[in-house]
Amino acid sequence: MAIEKSSIMPDRHERETLTTVDPKLTIQITDDGSRTLRTNEGGYTFHSCSGALTETRHVYFHNSGVEERISARLDTSVLEIGLGTSMAMLMTVDAAIANGTPLRYVAIEQAWLPAQIMNQLQCDSWVSDPDLVHRYMSWRERLEVKHGRELPFGPAIYGWDAGAQQRIQIHLADASDWNSDSEPFDAIYFDPFAPQDNPGLWSGPMLKKMHSMVRPGGTLVTYCVKREIRDRLSEVGFDVQKAPGPVGGKREVLVGRKP
Numbered sequence: 001m002a003i004e005k006s007s008i009m010p011d012r013h014e015r016e017t018l019t020t021v022d023p024k025l026t027i028q029i030t031d032d033g034s035r036t037l038r039t040n041e042g043g044y045t046f047h048s049c050s051g052a053l054t055e056t057r058h059v060y061f062h063n064s065g066v067e068e069r070i071s072a073r074l075d076t077s078v079l080e081i082g083l084g085t086s087m088a089m090l091m092t093v094d095a096a097i098a099n100g101t102p103l104r105y106v107a108i109e110q111a112w113l114p115a116q117i118m119n120q121l122q123c124d125s126w127v128s129d130p131d132l133v134h135r136y137m138s139w140r141e142r143l144e145v146k147h148g149r150e151l152p153f154g155p156a157i158y159g160w161d162a163g164a165q166q167r168i169q170i171h172l173a174d175a176s177d178w179n180s181d182s183e184p185f186d187a188i189y190f191d192p193f194a195p196q197d198n199p200g201l202w203s204g205p206m207l208k209k210m211h212s213m214v215r216p217g218g219t220l221v222t223y224c225v226k227r228e229i230r231d232r233l234s235e236v237g238f239d240v241q242k243a244p245g246p247v248g249g250k251r252e253v254l255v256g257r258k259p
């Protein structure tokens with residue numbers, strides 16, 4: 001993601017970074033104060049440096065229609081491609097619990113992020129109920145102990161009941177090979193690294209698979225507005241629209257709707 005974003009919006013000022021216990025990852029402080037990760041090799045950031053939290057709220061939670069569904073207490077199902085730091089997941093679950101909305105959230109991720117690094121991200125500042133994050137981190141730590149911290153420990157499915165009606169499934173898998181055996185989703189948060197860095201996840205067959213996993217009227221949202229990606233999404237059957245980007249971030253982002 002970073003390459004595309006940074007080529008569109010060059011850094012105007014030096015942003016603070018912090019080291020992590022993993023020599024392959026650095027913490028990046030973004031412009032809204034929230035923290036994200038940067039890979040040392042390749043320099044891919046997990047979120048926009050203009051504001052990770054602002055981007056996640058706008059591009060995924062809001063533009064997908066999930067925010068509106070959760071506020072209206074409509075049963076909601078979300079598929080996320082690229083769980084990463086869990087920011088989008090925690091934001092969505094937090095809102096679902098606060099509104100008493102049933103939620104099914106399935107996240108696909110190929111690399112398990114150790115709790116020790118997640119703790120450095122100050123995830124509890126992303127949500128209204130910090131206890132949600134404490135419970136999530138305890139769950140992840142227990143899994144890591146169980147699996148001997150030998151990462152990654154997949155492919156596998158890990159389920160976490162975040163609340164009485166909020167069910168999370170993390171599929172530790174390569175999203176290119178992954179298939180859903182459940183009901184189609186209301187929304188897909190499509191958040192791999194940029195097409196030039198993660199081409200397989202932006203291929204026609206992958207996007208066609210995504211289309212088959214959304215219910216009619218549902219959405220696929222992403223930060224990437226490249227012409228070839230818009231064309232590919234149209235070819236597989238989405239109605240594709242550019243939407244204004246988050247405050248301080250990209251000018252435009254993308255919403256695909258399944259007719």
Ligand SMILES: C[S@@+](CC[C@H](N)C(=O)[O-])C[C@H]1O[C@@H](n2cnc3c(N)ncnc32)[C@H](O)[C@@H]1O
Pocket residue numbers: 001045046047056081082083084085086087088089108109110111173174175176191192193198201
């Ligand atoms: C831009 S980050 C996602 C950020 C995330 N949505 C968040 O809220 O933190 C992209 C993520 O996709 C994951 N990823 C890359 N290739 C993948 C693949 N083939 N299958 C599953 N996950 C993949 C990376 O490990 C990384 O965590």
